[in-house]
Amino acid sequence: MAREIQRRTVIRTIGAAGTVALVGTAQAQDDDDEEIDEEPEPEEDGQILVWDAGGTGGTYYPLSGEFKTIVEEHTPHGLQVQSTGASVENVGSLAREEADFALIQNDINFFAYNGTGLEEFEDMPIETLRGVGSLYPETIHVVVEEGAGYESVEDLDGAAINTGDLGSGTQVNALQILESAGVEDFDEQNTDFATAADQLRDGDIDAAFIVGGWPVGAVEELATTADIDILEIGDELREELIEDVEFFAEDEIPADTYDGIDEDVETVSVQAMITTHEAVDEAIVEEVTAAIFDNTDDLSIKEEFIDVESSQDGMSIPLHPGAEAYFEEHEDVDLDDEDEPDDDEDPDDDDGEDDE
Structure with a gap:
């Protein structure tokens, strides 16, 4: 079901169901x-x-x-x-x-x-x-299937997106980024990283947010069995996030960290x-x-x-x-x-x- 995000209230919409995550x-x-x-x-x-x-x-x-x-x-x-x-x-x-x-x-x-x-x-x-x-850094990865037509986070409006376990820090990160990118309507899925990778491989979702120090095992394994891309959090969005949210910092996933990703990917991290x-x-x-x-x-x-x-x-x-x-x-x-x-x-x- 598509959901709409209200700026400055995104964090309060998330309960503690996944606090352990x-x-x-x-x-x-x-x-x-x-x-x-x-x-x-x-x-x-x-x-x-x-x-x-x-x-x-x-x-x-x-x-x-x-x-x-x-x-x-x-x-x-x-x-x-x-x-x-x-x-x-x-x-x-x-x-x-x-x-x-x-x-x-x-x-x-x-x-x-x-x-x-x-x-x-x-x-x-x-x-x-x-x-x-x-x-x-615990680096934020926005992973999509290669050739799916998504060039930036802003393109994900209307997509099926796994934002991490319900109530998890990853979900909080993902919703803040989507909100700042103006992505208001999307089909939200909530699972752990390994399941999100399986969903992406099987075509059940369009994008997955995965957070961890690179290389993240779930992304490494996915990249060896499927063609993936990692969306940049570009200059304007990255600057807005860092200005608005005290705990985000600039980060970069180096080229060749994952199979098929041959250029540096600009992103943010906690x-x-x-x-x-x-x-x-x-x-x-x-x-x-x-x-x-x-x-x-x-x-x-x-x-x-x-x-x-x-x-x-x-x-x-x-x-x-x-x-x-x-x-x-x-x-x-x-x-x-x-x-x-x-x-x-x-x-x-x-x-x-x-x-x-």
Whole structure:
């Protein structure tokens, strides 16, 4: 059934039926994977800092293990890395001050800070959340069959589109992009990525939104068995999205990432990011931030993305003063205070979008 999208209300139309799906597109669970069992060993003047990661089979957990090594080598503090259900669960831990740091997608941070977007956060803003730095992109793919006649997202009016699991972060991303592109009437389908790929291969849908760090397995597999194209989110639409929605950032899928895609594809992404809360000591946050971003060469996971220059891409909540003190010393970091949410500002009074 075709549906019509109303600007600035798209996020509020989505319930929490698929909340589990937006815990993180890269946060697969696998209880058999090895857990980080090293006990934190702070120096005499250091503290044990609790760091919430994600499932042991996803990206957040092993990356947090590398952060633990770096922080313990370059600061007096010890990191206690905890396996969790990732973004949504981690917001709760920070809100209760049970954790000092956590990895959380920037759209989930935005929802929680502004008290919107998800039923769990609706009208209950968690204004104590503070940003540290963005890490790597979860890239938005708009996949279509090659030769189907779609040249841009704007061409999808009237199409059958899989926007991701119902209530998921992918669905939120997709509806925001379609709204901004002026695509008002379409037949919406809601499934996981693998099923969406099957639907596209079988001709049951015209387009699928798939979100994840490239290469995404579902898209890789589809590209080996079918001729596909990935639609660009072009300059004008991309600029509008980034201006209106705090958690989107510019991104690009490089040529040859997928079979048959021989040119770079301009798009947008949400970001995995380090988050803390306002009660964590400013000096500690500055020390941890410096340790990580001064030593990104020691990383082996997503190391091609994590650096000082991109550390504020898609920053969706106010920076912690400790992180701000560190980044102010770097001329290649753009700290745009005017774009940060104000602690006393009602997000519904803003002219921007209510959402991720």
